Amino acid sequence: xxxxxxxxxxxxxxxxxxxxxxxxxxxxxxxSGIGEGLxxxxxxxxTASVFINDDEAGLHHDYEIWLERLAPxxxxxxxxxxxxxxxxxxxxxxxxxxxEVVVAITGGKLDLGPWEQVFYGEFDxxxxxxxxxKIIGE
Amino acid sequence: xxxxxxxxxxxxxxxxxxxxxxxxxxxxxxxSGIGEGLxxxxxxxxTASVFINDDEAGLHHDYEIWLERLAPxxxxxxxxxxxxxxxxxxxxxxxxxxxEVVVAITGGKLDLGPWEQVFYGEFDxxxxxxxxxKIIGE
Amino acid sequence: xxxxxxxxxxxxxxxxxxxxxxxxxxxxxxxSGIGEGLxxxxxxxxTASVFINDDEAGLHHDYEIWLERLAPxxxxxxxxxxxxxxxxxxxxxxxxxxxEVVVAITGGKLDLGPWEQVFYGEFDxxxxxxxxxKIIGE
Numbered sequence: 510x511x512x513x514x515x516x517x518x519x520x521x522x523x524x525x526x527x528x529x530x531x532x533x534x535x536x537x538x539x540x541s542g543i544g545e546g547l548x549x550x551x552x553x554x555x556t557a558s559v560f561i562n563d564d565e566a567g568l569h570h571d572y573e574i575w576l577e578r579l580a581p582x583x584x585x586x587x588x589x590x591x592x593x594x595x596x597x598x599x600x601x602x603x604x605x606x607x608x609e610v611v612v613a614i615t616g617g618k619l620d621l622g623p624w625e626q627v628f629y630g631e632f633d634x635x636x637x638x639x640x641x642x643k644i645i646g647e
Numbered sequence: 648x649x650x651x652x653x654x655x656x657x658x659x660x661x662x663x664x665x666x667x668x669x670x671x672x673x674x675x676x677x678x679s680g681i682g683e684g685l686x687x688x689x690x691x692x693x694t695a696s697v698f699i700n701d702d703e704a705g706l707h708h709d710y711e712i713w714l715e716r717l718a719p720x721x722x723x724x725x726x727x728x729x730x731x732x733x734x735x736x737x738x739x740x741x742x743x744x745x746x747e748v749v750v751a752i753t754g755g756k757l758d759l760g761p762w763e764q765v766f767y768g769e770f771d772x773x774x775x776x777x778x779x780x781k782i783i784g785e
Numbered sequence: 786x787x788x789x790x791x792x793x794x795x796x797x798x799x800x801x802x803x804x805x806x807x808x809x810x811x812x813x814x815x816x817s818g819i820g821e822g823l824x825x826x827x828x829x830x831x832t833a834s835v836f837i838n839d840d841e842a843g844l845h846h847d848y849e850i851w852l853e854r855l856a857p858x859x860x861x862x863x864x865x866x867x868x869x870x871x872x873x874x875x876x877x878x879x880x881x882x883x884x885e886v887v888v889a890i891t892g893g894k895l896d897l898g899p900w901e902q903v904f905y906g907e908f909d910x911x912x913x914x915x916x917x918x919k920i921i922g923e
Contacts (some may be wrong), residue, residue, distance in 0.1 A: 648786050667866075681789040683786075683921070684786075684788065684921055685825060685919070685921060698880065698884070699831065699884050700831045700876055700880070701831050701866075701876060702877075703866060705837075705864070705865035705866040705867075705868060705873075706864075706865075706866040706873060706876055708865045709864045709865055709866050709867075709873050709876075709877075710876075710877070710880075713856065713877055731915070736873070743880060743881060745880070745882055745883065746882075748884065748885065749887055750827075751790065751825055751827075751884060751917055751919035752791055753788075753919070758917060758919065759829070760828070760829030760830055760831070760915065760917075761829075762830070762831050763829065763831060768857075777829065782920075784786065784788070784877050784921065785786050785788075
């Protein structure tokens, strides 16, 4: 069994952002030399997500509105976590969108469906944050 | 390390459906001959889910009502994604229910709790769509 | 490839609870002797979650309020599942918080970000329930 590990760093200029990281994951996979296995891609921070969905700007706009409706940022005082913080909503948005994805590796490629793209979802940006890519296989 | 891959195809006759796919996953596992490892089961489409919960019709009805409340299908015009599409809500419902499950394999069996069943969750059906089963182990 | 399996048992005295299980997972990892690989940690029950977030009491209070708003326990009669049961809401809360996490193992340690802690999330407690820890790697 082979294993591979890499950290990807992000610094979103806005509080919230969706960044397509599929090309970086493909780069990691090539670097790993692994042909069959699984890749785990997870946010290492608890106010961010890694998820798989469509790379379509209208949908990302809809997600932004929808997540704000389900877990509003304001008023920040509604959350007990927000003592010296203002990111309680980000901890909630991340639970809906998820921490991680596991993707199959087949024949040296990410085994994704036709529209599947891997995203970093930032809900409390304007700081450096990391994603972990861990691959195991052969 | 051994690996195994199979696609399962579905064509739900309705927009939304929950289909118990545990027997198919068990069939894949037998076919793989893998006794210890992990199985990844994921929707290959971004308006569908794979999740684990109870095979109980009342609960599935409740899920349907609940998901519609959290991410309503109509009015379709409320979503910017719905330009030539009407499935933005399906992209949201799928995030709540999840893209994938990872299940342990122990002694050649799916290592599930007493009530755990694996479901394909369709939120934009009436077309052919796929689930990926990838098993690694020994 | 090596594999390791352990069940962790819980009996929360309240209907809902968040229990930090990171030390138990670390104990399992040491016991396994696995240095590189993946650990799957999943609830074996369908009204409970395993998730990763912050070990901060204010946030856990906020999660409790938030989950109750998204999937209210009462009136129990609003759910068709609640025939001889009163836990339909727990099946919903668990979908939002997730069934499982997969964590990378690197150099014999859980490869977690600085604030990442693994939690058992109970939504229908006051009974004995289990979490499965499955590790594969070398």
